[in-house]
Amino acid sequence: MTIAKAAAIGGGVIGAGWVARLLLNGIDVAIYDPDPEASRKVGEVMKGARRAYKKMLPEGLPKEGKLTFAKTIAEAVKDADFIQESVPERLDLKHKVLAEIDTHAPANSIVGSSTSGIKPTDMQVAMKKHPERLVVGHPFNPVYLLPLVEIVGGEQTFPEAIEVAKEIYASIGMKPVVIRKEIEAFVGDRLLEAAWREALWLVKDGICTVEELDDIMRYSFGIRWAQMGMFQVYRVAGGEAGMRHFMAQFGPCLKWPWTKLMDVPEFNDELVDLIAMQSDEQSDKWSIRELEKIRDDNLVAIMEALSRQNKGKGWGAGELYNDYTKQLSKLASKKAKPALKSKAAKSATKAKAEKPVKKVTAKKSAAKPAKKAGKKKG
Amino acid sequence: MTIAKAAAIGGGVIGAGWVARLLLNGIDVAIYDPDPEASRKVGEVMKGARRAYKKMLPEGLPKEGKLTFAKTIAEAVKDADFIQESVPERLDLKHKVLAEIDTHAPANSIVGSSTSGIKPTDMQVAMKKHPERLVVGHPFNPVYLLPLVEIVGGEQTFPEAIEVAKEIYASIGMKPVVIRKEIEAFVGDRLLEAAWREALWLVKDGICTVEELDDIMRYSFGIRWAQMGMFQVYRVAGGEAGMRHFMAQFGPCLKWPWTKLMDVPEFNDELVDLIAMQSDEQSDKWSIRELEKIRDDNLVAIMEALSRQNKGKGWGAGELYNDYTKQLSKLASKKAKPALKSKAAKSATKAKAEKPVKKVTAKKSAAKPAKKAGKKKG
Numbered sequence: 001m002t003i004a005k006a007a008a009i010g011g012g013v014i015g016a017g018w019v020a021r022l023l024l025n026g027i028d029v030a031i032y033d034p035d036p037e038a039s040r041k042v043g044e045v046m047k048g049a050r051r052a053y054k055k056m057l058p059e060g061l062p063k064e065g066k067l068t069f070a071k072t073i074a075e076a077v078k079d080a081d082f083i084q085e086s087v088p089e090r091l092d093l094k095h096k097v098l099a100e101i102d103t104h105a106p107a108n109s110i111v112g113s114s115t116s117g118i119k120p121t122d123m124q125v126a127m128k129k130h131p132e133r134l135v136v137g138h139p140f141n142p143v144y145l146l147p148l149v150e151i152v153g154g155e156q157t158f159p160e161a162i163e164v165a166k167e168i169y170a171s172i173g174m175k176p177v178v179i180r181k182e183i184e185a186f187v188g189d190r191l192l193e194a195a196w197r198e199a200l201w202l203v204k205d206g207i208c209t210v211e212e213l214d215d216i217m218r219y220s221f222g223i224r225w226a227q228m229g230m231f232q233v234y235r236v237a238g239g240e241a242g243m244r245h246f247m248a249q250f251g252p253c254l255k256w257p258w259t260k261l262m263d264v265p266e267f268n269d270e271l272v273d274l275i276a277m278q279s280d281e282q283s284d285k286w287s288i289r290e291l292e293k294i295r296d297d298n299l300v301a302i303m304e305a306l307s308r309q310n311k312g313k314g315w316g317a318g319e320l321y322n323d324y325t326k327q328l329s330k331l332a333s334k335k336a337k338p339a340l341k342s343k344a345a346k347s348a349t350k351a352k353a354e355k356p357v358k359k360v361t362a363k364k365s366a367a368k369p370a371k372k373a374g375k376k377k378g
Numbered sequence: 379m380t381i382a383k384a385a386a387i388g389g390g391v392i393g394a395g396w397v398a399r400l401l402l403n404g405i406d407v408a409i410y411d412p413d414p415e416a417s418r419k420v421g422e423v424m425k426g427a428r429r430a431y432k433k434m435l436p437e438g439l440p441k442e443g444k445l446t447f448a449k450t451i452a453e454a455v456k457d458a459d460f461i462q463e464s465v466p467e468r469l470d471l472k473h474k475v476l477a478e479i480d481t482h483a484p485a486n487s488i489v490g491s492s493t494s495g496i497k498p499t500d501m502q503v504a505m506k507k508h509p510e511r512l513v514v515g516h517p518f519n520p521v522y523l524l525p526l527v528e529i530v531g532g533e534q535t536f537p538e539a540i541e542v543a544k545e546i547y548a549s550i551g552m553k554p555v556v557i558r559k560e561i562e563a564f565v566g567d568r569l570l571e572a573a574w575r576e577a578l579w580l581v582k583d584g585i586c587t588v589e590e591l592d593d594i595m596r597y598s599f600g601i602r603w604a605q606m607g608m609f610q611v612y613r614v615a616g617g618e619a620g621m622r623h624f625m626a627q628f629g630p631c632l633k634w635p636w637t638k639l640m641d642v643p644e645f646n647d648e649l650v651d652l653i654a655m656q657s658d659e660q661s662d663k664w665s666i667r668e669l670e671k672i673r674d675d676n677l678v679a680i681m682e683a684l685s686r687q688n689k690g691k692g693w694g695a696g697e698l699y700n701d702y703t704k705q706l707s708k709l710a711s712k713k714a715k716p717a718l719k720s721k722a723a724k725s726a727t728k729a730k731a732e733k734p735v736k737k738v739t740a741k742k743s744a745a746k747p748a749k750k751a752g753k754k755k756g
Contacts, residue, residue: 013615140598141615148598175597181585187594190580191573192608198572199608207559214607216565218694219553220518220526222603227676229592229600230570230577235657236669237391237519243657247650272625279613279621291606291614297687298605298694305683309675316596316676 001167003027006065007080007105009073009097011038013045014114015086017143019067020049024144025172026331027065032076039069044289049144052296053328056304056321062331073097074104081106082168084137086114094118095126098134102127110164112137117185120154131156135165138186139174142292145299147175147320150186173324175317203278204271211282226302227316379545381405384443385458385483387451387475389413392492393464394420395521397445398427402522403550404709405443410454417447422667427522430674431706434682434699440709451475452482459484460546462515464492472496473504476512480505488542490515495563498532509534513543516564517552520670523677525553525698528564551702553695581656582649589660604680605694 006022008015011033019042022029031042046067053061070076077083083105087097094115101111111134113123124131136152149169153162166176179186185193202208208216224233231243238246283291306318307325314322384400386393389411397420400407409420424445431439448454455461461483465475472493479489489512491501502509514530527547531540544554557564563571580586586594602611609621616624661669684696685703692700 140602146598146601148594150594175593177586177590177593177597179586180590181583183583183585187580187586187591188598190576191591191595192599194572194576195569196608198568202565202568205559205561207557207561208555208565209558210607210609212555212558213565213569214610215553215555215694216526216528217569217603217607218605219555219698220524220566221570222600222605222607223524223677223680223695224518224673225595225600226604226680227596227600228673229588229595230574231588231653231657232592232661232669233673235661236666236673238666244650244654247653272622275609275625276622279609283610283613288614288616291610294688294693295602295606295611295614298684299601301683301687302601302604302680305679306676309679310672315672316593317601320597 001164002171003082003168005080007076007083008086009076009083009101010086011035011042012086013141014139014143016042016045017141018084018086020046020144021172023065023067024049024053024061026062029065030068030070030076030080032070032073048292048296052145052300055297055300056325057328057332059329060332062328073100077101077105079106081109083109084112084114089115089118091118091122094123098123099126102129109133110161110168112165114139116189119182119184120152120157121182124154124156132158133161135161137165137169140188142296145296147173147317149174149176150179150188151176152179152182152186154182173327175320200271203275210275210278214282227306379542380549381460381546383458385454385461386464387454387461387479388464389416389420390464391519392517392521394423395517395519396462396464398424398522399550401443401445402427402431402439404440407443408446408448408454408458410448410451426670426674430523430678433675433678434703435706435710437707438710440706451478455479455483457484459487461487462490462492467493467496469496469500472501476501477504480507487511488539488546490543492517494567497560497562498530498535499560502532502534510536511539513539515543515547518566520674523674525551525695527552527554528557528566529554530557530560530564532560551705553698578649581653588653588656592660605684
């Protein structure tokens, strides 16, 4: 399942990240964002993304999709088969935007929401025509580089919509993981939230500064988690005795007072000041743009390094990186690059015209009652 | 400050990891472990570590230090200037072992404990002669590859002992971070514990399997955290508006019910079975040894990739990796490698003999009352 025409509603850091990933996959995107600065901001993200993709594909990028700025949501979604919503995390706003998308988008389109925490069941109530096509498709920043997308269906989401969404996200180089039960914040942000809350306590209590905490992460378990998650890491740490033994050993610690379990730190000016000040000390020698470049270079280098592991097959995000860069290279060889001479460009254009464009057939899901229609995804 | 002769008390996964790091740095180690299998187990870890270091240093490794198995703690520590304790996490056992170390170790030696959670103040009470030389030196598995070591001083620890410990750990390629206030579990394990507890809930509640949770980590924030910690990541995500703005946006979420904040999952057989079974499904296609190799290859590849970033200066663990591999290469060129021809070996031996061996002067700390003797590290 590939995307013929995409729409992005919202062009903040996340929305613009989606736009960049889609365009760099050669997909045309219509974006709607009421911010008068939207064009400049999306342009900045696009510049960063293009730079990162050039590192991934030194032989050349696919011809970029065309970006158009729509004046209304209706205009942006009217001929899109995939729509990604990335507006701020307020339920009333999500309702307003999703209702409008639902009214104007083709019936067979798939609607993904970038929300990092709101349940799809609570959002799709605003979609009077086709609530069954809404999924949460929660990405991680920078969207154009990090592959994970958490897919969550709501009570009204059709199982087929989830299947189509999985294929769509995979078609643009992502790793879709379908969350089995609908809960707020899903899985990634639950873990992040737990660590973040503990981190705020540690800084507030003066145990460490933000820079020290960051170093503690990136010189230890951060490197581990780039390649194995915590369960597999602990399995290995358990050694020959196995996971059951490891768990039995670790179990009692859960009762120890090793986290500030019962409390949320008061989020007052004092704490914000402390963290903002320490963050400046850590990082104000770089501008945000410089840090973005450093981050992107690092992420590409890590994925590239992992792509050469496991006897060249790649490991984790590196295995996916192999597939993705191969796919993009193939696309690049089919399509004209701006720098190509006219003759090459002509044949490339011809190739593009011949490329079969598969339509996303969400209509099947939307129109035909699914076997488990209306049932929450298991 | 370099180590002339080290002792390792305890040869489990962590203890053996220390032994491997020390030996591969050319340092002689005496180990004490009552386990009759200790020699085989340490040998296995050493084999893995040697393999990983060969990837780091294709031109050859330094001559390894000599490993001796001592029959008693007294024998292991009697002429060591650096002693690392890595026995199981039981305070009574730590007391017994540290008392024995304290009785028999040279007065000017530094004693590091690998504990991942016990406060040094609670441990050093068992050291009647020189409690002021005890620090926590908490590493991360695999100790021979991951650079972080959290250093924590207790109420009786002299500030100079902390300084010496920092230099010692740095001299074997590590990244020491001194924790500013003594708390249980320090910083790294507080963060791990918070994430682990949440992960157990997610699996117990059937939101995801251990494999899905692991994928969610390693395809998203895991890659991010290999190179920037959470505060710097969020600073970048905040974009032009800055950290203060980001914090203000994120603040309210802390009040949302996004983690199982108030509860610890009951650690019963059912949960252990569930996780052990899912872990088998995820990983039993590999043996633990195979997984260790994959993990080590990945870790080396990630650090090597990061070492080429930031205009070749390296970034984070990659910057340290540059320094460390340079240091080891220098050491390798000075010392005989087993594979070297006799002439080369002879000149290398000469070089070794000429190498000035600095003594760790912890005696200074131990003997002379420090300015802030007895005061908890700030």
